Amino acid sequence: MSTPVPQTVQACLAALADLLGPAGVISEAEAQAPYLMEARGNAVSTPLALLRPGTVEEVAAVVRLTAAAGIALVPQGGNTGLVGGALAAAGTVLLNLGRLNRIREVDALDHTMTVEAGVILATVQQAANDVDLMFPLSLGAEGSCTIGGNLSTNAGGILTLRYGNARAQVLGLEVVLPDGQIWNGLRRLRKDNTGYDLKHLFLGAEGTLGIITAATLSLVPRPRQMETALVAVPDVTAALRLLKRLRQASGDAVSAFEIMPRFAIDGAARYLGEHNDPLSEPSPWYILTELTAGTPGDALRETVEGALAEALEAGEATDATLAASGDQRQKLWRLREGLPEIGRKVGGALHHDVAVPVSRVPQFIERANRAVADLCPGARPYPFGHLGDGNIHYNIARPDSDDPADRAAFLALGPRIMRAVHDVVLDLDGSISAEHGIGSKKRDELARARSPLEITLMAELKRVLDPRDLMNPGKILP
Template sequence: MSSHAPQPILLDAVRLSGLLDRIAARIGAAHVRTDAHDLAPHLVEGRGLYQGTTPALVEPANTEEVAFVVAACAEAGVPVVPQGGNTGLVGGQVPFGALLLSLRRLNRVRDLDPVDLTVVAEAGCTLHQVQQAAEGAGCLFPLSIGSEGSCQIGGNLSTNAGGTAVLRYGNMRELCFGLEVVLPDGRIWNGLSRLRKDNTGYALKDLFIGAEGTLGIITAAVLRLFPAPRARATSMLGIPDPETALSLFRRLRNAAGDSLTGFEIMPDFGMEIVLKHMPGSVRPLAERHPWYVLAELTSTRPNDDLSQLALDTFEAAFEAGEIEDAVVGSSEAQCDALWKLREDLSDAQKFEGGSIKHDISVPVSKVPYFIAEATRLCEAHMPGLRVCAFGHMGDGNIHYNLSQPEGMDKAAYLATWEEFNRIVHDLVASLGGSISAEHGIGILKREELPMYKDKVALELMAAIKRAVDPRGLANPGKVLLD
């Protein structure tokens, strides 16, 4: 992998003991955990790339308790790492000697207004919880990612999560009107604005969205809702190559406009390992195809015949040679089953050995070239490599994952991570792309960032960090190099 874990922080035992006593007196001793068994699940991220350490896990119940904990830690000179659902993929949530602060008890939906189309949710609410609250009010919160049952809103904001509906609705940055944040010195910034227009200076919320807890701890947010869709058409299409997928994307976008909500691409290798390893998976088309597109149309108008619109568009695409076969879901259950084939792909890869993962974005028009050229370069570097390039083609975000050659030792394969980073990330940079589209920087890419980020941008980021967190106590060792 490209980035080594930070050196563990060594804390004074006497000072730490006094600090934990103060915190326990305020939030309750039951919510200050030091037992190794209790800490273990919070110290390793989902892919097992990093193993962290912490003297304690604290679980405040509200913003005021978070502020107390952070202020007490600042007074004692103890760094703090915030953690939500621990679903991050770049190690940003893993502590290395710092105090670990869980947001799980901040899990209230404080308010929901279907007229303003806003919901005020605390950072510990799961994404699914917010989706359900919106649905209960006849609205939609459109962020959708595979971990939505366990990931939390604070983490979604801290990584500027994207997901499958960015094409129509945008990332978390576009889905947030306002924030409440505890700063590294314990002060609370109340920026819970519901306004769509507020031109009174710097957009402070945008500093904290995507900052991965390095500038403060998000405790609540005003999130943007939308009218709930009342018509839906989900399709799986067999296609020859990503270049054809791009032509199909343009055709479908021109025909459907804003109704085109999702446009995902996955290779035959990805489809086959899902069918092989994930229980209940059913082949969606009669024959295998080199590539597949999953496209979804939605509308708030119940009388819109999106299935017919899709079929008419696909008929023209067949004539143009853009589609080899297609199926349109005829029920909600069938639509969900098609999506599950795509959503299960990341889990299916685990059964195929080591996987070197790249979360990149390039201009949409460059996606086919990127996939073809990256594949040529990577396969030349390691014969037998199995490329699994999939994801959000409609917004230019591709998860360019590389499964190890069959029979190769997993550890030996993962040791080549940096070699493949150079190949993939250099190509991404040459196309004006980004080495992190939606997962963030964390630990995994903090050594990569200076290689590809504009130097002035890095200087500005460092200056902001020094201004907001001069002692470096907020999630140290993440995003920026020390």
């Protein structure tokens, strides 16, 4: 922030400091650090200023001041994104929304809640729980990500199979537009067909069309019963058959259906020192599944036990265990949650957040593994994630070697490997970003993922809403 800046920019920064006061302008390097460093530590923001406004009116005033000076804004929630969507380049202002953290209203009879953008996702979940309801969005970063970021990136996570993405949980939005006007679209209607549905423009737009400052969310009844099972399956096709069986047997009560390779168990032992193998024989693949019911009683457990027995009989599964307590449940989930940690410990892993039609996941994994092996024979793919949505985190650990040259050679192959994995995804009509978004990291790949016509339509929407490209420039669009 010591770069010399032109006078109008200086004047603008002074006006912003006046507007927001000390709580709204973070200047100390140490205090700035957590907002500037990208979640995986691979990149650092270098903004003109780091602002933390406290109200929607302050956000609107910031937008008007910076727009007048021609300065671009980068909105930021909990800074947990993985594609550089909240990275602020030199010459831009980083606008963190964490101080907009009020729950404005909870209405249990309407099953709705109106919250500001900076409320932590776990806080939203808890507030729903407090009135005996549930906000059905859950993901790894829920303890630090914010609802504004979740909505701006249309976050996914483990409950999408049952409840849909973040977008599906929204009834209304409040958005500060690129010209500083506040759009109050905080409706809480279940049906409203009065013209175009404007909220869908801003949901998933990663802050490139305006800044989401608040949202009215839809809540659902809280489940009364939950069953968690770890199931050993011989292959991915068998896992899909198991999913169909569980959905049918339970009346679509499957809320999570995660796939993990054996690497989740071996890797936890080797890299995390955690010896946690709930089943007696090793299996190439595991399914961690959760089913919930709205009514109490033993019916769900009996259903799950019956379906798993049939799956074992049919060869869709080779072994299974049902959590008998909250502790056991947490131990099973620990296997799934450890996978990102293992990636960090191994070092130099390559990440791909992709989706294909659910029925094509087996083909995708087989073809991607082959493509990776062709490029780098020692590389260790460990695909895992939300099989029920067709969303696989196709991650690859470096070859198992202590030679730094091997590690460097693997990382140098990164771009070619990514390209090869995405080639398979696109050939199977899939998505190169299932739930993480495009940000700056995948921007160059967008032209391969979407048709020229789609890119033109997106660029036209961007131009009409943000003609001066002042909202999160350099993100999404090429």
